[in-house]
Amino acid sequence: MATETDHPLVILGAGYTGRLVYEKGTARGRIVLAASRTPQHHLDFVPLARRLRFDLEDRTTWRNLPSSCDLLWCFPAEPPELVQEFAGNLTVRRPVVLGSTSAYQENPSRDYPPPWIDETASLDLKKPRVQGEEWLRMNCQAVVLRVAGIYGLGRNPLNWIKQGRVGPSRKYVNLIHVEDLANICLVALERGVRGEAYNVSDGTPRTWQDICHLAKERFGVQPTVEVRDGLIGKRIDNGKLLSLLTQAGAPLRHTDLLQSLEQIVAAETPSEATP
Numbered sequence: 664m665a666t667e668t669d670h671p672l673v674i675l676g677a678g679y680t681g682r683l684v685y686e687k688g689t690a691r692g693r694i695v696l697a698a699s700r701t702p703q704h705h706l707d708f709v710p711l712a713r714r715l716r717f718d719l720e721d722r723t724t725w726r727n728l729p730s731s732c733d734l735l736w737c738f739p740a741e742p743p744e745l746v747q748e749f750a751g752n753l754t755v756r757r758p759v760v761l762g763s764t765s766a767y768q769e770n771p772s773r774d775y776p777p778p779w780i781d782e783t784a785s786l787d788l789k790k791p792r793v794q795g796e797e798w799l800r801m802n803c804q805a806v807v808l809r810v811a812g813i814y815g816l817g818r819n820p821l822n823w824i825k826q827g828r829v830g831p832s833r834k835y836v837n838l839i840h841v842e843d844l845a846n847i848c849l850v851a852l853e854r855g856v857r858g859e860a861y862n863v864s865d866g867t868p869r870t871w872q873d874i875c876h877l878a879k880e881r882f883g884v885q886p887t888v889e890v891r892d893g894l895i896g897k898r899i900d901n902g903k904l905l906s907l908l909t910q911a912g913a914p915l916r917h918t919d920l921l922q923s924l925e926q927i928v929a930a931e932t933p934s935e936a937t938p
């Protein structure tokens with residue numbers, strides 16, 4: 664009888680998240696193949712035999728995928744026409760697509776705090792990537808993960824504040840640590856219900872005001888910009904994801920932002936050379 668490990672897992676777009684899924688999947692004994700548009704430049708962490716060249720925009724690379732694999736799609740599923748042409752001829756066992764919480768329509772009311780958003784909320788189908796994701800969900804029974812802001816080692820929110828990419832405001836942000844996201848991808852591949860969408864966040868929407876306050880008090884990081892755009896953001900409900908993770912016995916590990924930021928800062932700080 665076939666087992667999970669009989670089928671290779673192909674990661675389309677082995678970037679920040681995909682690389683970690685590659686490492687975790689391989690460590691769990693799966694055969695994982697990583698794909699890139701330029702494998703010679705971006706896949707030096709993957710043995711040659713496990714590298715694939717794949718570019719959605721280059722049809723000649725589509726045939727590089729093995730048949731009957733599991734698939735993790737880690738870049739925006741657009742343009743929709745090309746997504747349909749590619750996926751229409753694909754024989755994939757279990758497809759999982761990384762989407763974004765930006766798929767949900769902005770809340771037209773100005774209620775504050777903004778209402779909680781679960782997977783039944785209205786989508787912004789004007790966005791090409793949302794069209795692509797929804798086509799994959801409905802026609803290929805893909806599991807779509809609607810992912811919040813990804814952070815972790817190498818993507819440190821304290822740097823976003825220092826660089827002025829964000830500043831103190833009432834806007835809510837939802838985050839997920841890349842370590843948790845990589846585990847969630849593997850759980851979704853093994854147990855996600857086909858054709859379903861799952862919100863992926865750590866479950867605690869925070870305002871940038873609160874995060875900037877934490878950054879200043881605990882890490883001495885001062886905001887460099889004032890934000891007056893009036894945006895209120897979203898509060899993402901991760902209840903459906905938590906049920907899936909509970910069934911899998913794979914709880915979220917990074918729900919305490921302060922602790923996770925401390926770990927990132929410690930990992931970024933060069934240790935003193937021993938004499």
Ligand SMILES: NC(=O)c1ccc[n+]([C@@H]2O[C@H](COP(=O)([O-])OP(=O)(O)OC[C@H]3O[C@@H](n4cnc5c(N)ncnc54)[C@H](OP(=O)(O)O)[C@@H]3O)[C@@H](O)[C@H]2O)c1
Nearest residue numbers: 676678679680699700705718719737738739763810812813
């Ligand atoms: N960053 C966030 O905070 C955030 C939040 C919500 C959702 N997401 C979504 O989550 C997913 C993973 O995010 P990430 O930050 O881990 O992604 P990432 O680091 O950008 O990795 C994705 C990789 O996909 C490859 N790629 C891009 N376009 C492609 C194409 N047309 N055909 C084939 N490969 C292509 C690129 O690698 P090569 O150059 O090697 O081909 C790219 O590095 C993405 O879909 C992203 O939009 C991200």
